Amino acid sequence: MSQSNTPARDHLEQILSRLDARRDNEKAYVRLYAESARIEADAADRRRQIGATLGPLDGKIVSIKDLFDVAGEPTLAGSIIKRTAAVPKQDAVVVKRLRAAGAVIVGKTHMTEFAFTAVGLNPHYPVPGNATDESLIPGGSSSGAAVSAAEGTCDIAIGSDTGGSVRIPAALNGLVGFKPTARRVPLDGAFPLAPSLDSIGPLAHTVSDCALTDAVLAGEPATALAPRPVAGLxxxxxxxxxxxxxxxxxxxxxxxxxxxxxxxxxxxxxxxxxxxxDRLREATAIGSIAGLEASRLHADWLSDQDAPVDVRVSSTLRRRMLTPQTAxxxxxxxxxxxxxxxxxxxxxxxxxxxxxxxxxxxxxxxxxxxxxxxxxxxxxxxxxxxxxxxxxxxxxxxxxxxxxxxxxxxxxxxxxxxxxxxxxxxxxxxxxxxx
CATH class of the missing domain: 3.90.1300.10 (Amidase signature (AS) domain)
Structure with missing residues (x-):
């Protein structure tokens, strides 16, 4: 990961200034952590001044998808019905690991409701227009994550990927997006879509940034990536x-x-x-794994026909609830x-x-x-x-x-x-x- 000569606090303030200028029309972020981010950036700069470091993410500006727990606030997962949900007492494991690595967490990014759709639309919030052309879809479900990284309001974004939710918006916004092997990065404190398929991964401008971030998320040493030549592969x-x-x-x-x-x-x-x-398609004629597992996770509100949830999500999950658990x-x-x-x-x-x-x-x-x-x-x-x-x-x-x-x-x-x-x-x- 390249090391900028710009102090972390200066870089952060440039980003916060951009976000403040559009605060009445914010589409990428659902929540900003300006004050805590300033404290984290100042700490990173103090370490740098004395030649200390917590690793390659130290002082990097990072956004997190709106499904990761942050202590003291409800985890919305792109939904409005979660505004009164129980408040987590601790950060998600990946958030803890990012903080321990010196990352400056600038805010939570918009996503499709419950991470369930791939286009990037969420009826409860304005659509984060594609970073290259705001009239185009961003892709989902990590829509705000991709836009924030591609537009430069963070250095690295953290998303989740259950059917392509990191890679789709990364591709549509001109980024690198990495989906690790499932279960390699802990899901504790991440609002689930389908536990059998969920994984957590980074979106960034380079493979190196993704690799170093992935190592931090997985709890591994973040060492420089040695490219492997393709000759003979x-x-x-x-x-x-x-x-x-x-x-x-x-x-x-x-x-x-x-x-x-x-x-x-x-x-x-x-x-x-x-x-x-084709064999998997035949097996999922009863419904997708994501839809079936999600229907079990959301059983608490599915019986409420008036629940204020994206109809693209609620209608699918209600159908999938009818599928027997044995199936x-x-x-x-x-x-x-x-x-x-x-x-x-x-x-x-x-x-x-x-x-x-x-x-x-x-x-x-x-x-x-x-x-x-x-x-x-x-x-x-x-x-x-x-x-x-x-x-x-x-x-x-x-x-x-x-x-x-x-x-x-x-x-x-x-x-x-x-x-x-x-x-x-x-x-x-x-x-x-x-x-």
């Missing part, structure tokens, strides 16, 4: 349904990215995973078998590569009032990313160059291969930046 390209319906621009950028990998000595091999995806248990057992099958399938490759999303960000107005278009866009945004969650893999998105609107290249690794994936991603990042 066997990289699978899943030809089939995951490459369908790509925009012409993304198809061209993906092809150009593959050419750069080949030129650098990677061995690209066509691979097939459609059969495994969900059987689905999770089927999924466990398919996770094993996918691991065996991918053992022939060092990693696989895909477009993160087959489309770039669309205009907000195109999905706000047209439910059919909303469903089409959301389905495409989720399609490629959710494979990593469903099959218990690790994945990272990197910005592809030369795009009119940002789009990502996704590298996917086997369960537990996080460090290897990050090291390879650092080399791929350099290849994509060389023009």
């Amino acid at each position: 066997r990289i699978g390209v899943p030809r089939g349904q995951l490459l369908a319906e790509r925009s012409a621009e993304i198809a061209a950028a993906f092809s150009a990215s593959l050419d750069r990998l080949t030129a650098a000595g990677a061995v690209l091999v066509d691979c097939t995973i459609d059969d495994l995806i 969900l248990d059987a689905l999770l057992e089927t999924r466990a078998g398919l996770v094993g099958d996918m691991d065996a399938r991918l053992s022939a490759y060092d990693l696989i590569v895909l477009p993160t999303t087959p489309i770039a960000a669309v205009p907000i107005v195109s999905v706000e009032a047209d439910e059919a278009e909303y469903d089409r866009v959301e389905g495409l945004l989720l399609r490629n990313c959710q494979v990593a969650n469903q099959f218990d893999l690790t994945a990272i998105t990197l910005p592809m160059p030369g795009q009119t609107r940002p789009a990502g290249l996704m590298l996917v690794g086997r369960n537990g291969m996080d460090k290897t994936l990050l090291a390879v991603a650092a080399s791929v990042e350099a290849l994509l930046r060389d023009n």
Whole structure:
């Protein structure tokens, strides 16, 4: 992580000044911690003056998604019905680890309600427009996280990823976004969507920043990332349904990215995973794992037909509540078998590569009032990313160059291969930046 010569307090004040100037029209942040952030920034500067450090995040400005507990305030998770919820007595584990690493937590960012949707709309709050063009969707569910990092009102954003909620908005806003292997980063104090699929990851401008942040979140030593050259790596390209319906621009950028990998000595091999995806799709005909698990978590308000919750969330969860628990248990057992099958399938490759999303960000107005278009866009945004969650893999998105609107290249690794994936991603990042 590059070390700026700007004192943390000065950097923070620049950010707070920007946010104050738009305080009547704030769309990225739901809550700011200006005073505590100043105290944290001053402490980081004092350490720096005496040559001490808490690590590479010391003094870095960090935003956190609105589903992480902060002691003394209700955790809203993008909802208004949680305003009267019990107040946590301690920070989420990842928040504690960030503070211990010297991070300056500037605020909580907007998200879709209960992290349930991928487009970035939440009826209770204004839509955080895409950082590259505010008329475009930001992607979700970590919408404000991506916008805050991409626009520079934080250095690093922390989001959650259950079906692509870090990687989708990262790709649409031109960022790096990392989804670690599930359960590697503790979920304690993070409002859940689907415990079987949830993971916590960073959004930032570089692979290095994501890797160092991930180490802190996972409770590991944050050491400099050593890029792993791609020469000789066997990289699978899943030809089939995951490459369908790509925009012409993304198809061209993906092809150009593959050419750069080949030129650098990677061995690209066509691979097939459609059969495994189809088997999981058959198993989830009763409902998605996320929808089914979330319906159990939200049973307390689902019986209230007047609950002020996004209808896209409430209608789905009410349907999923009708599915017997025995059916969900059987689905999770089927999924466990398919996770094993996918691991065996991918053992022939060092990693696989895909477009993160087959489309770039669309205009907000195109999905706000047209439910059919909303469903089409959301389905495409989720399609490629959710494979990593469903099959218990690790994945990272990197910005592809030369795009009119940002789009990502996704590298996917086997369960537990996080460090290897990050090291390879650092080399791929350099290849994509060389023009």
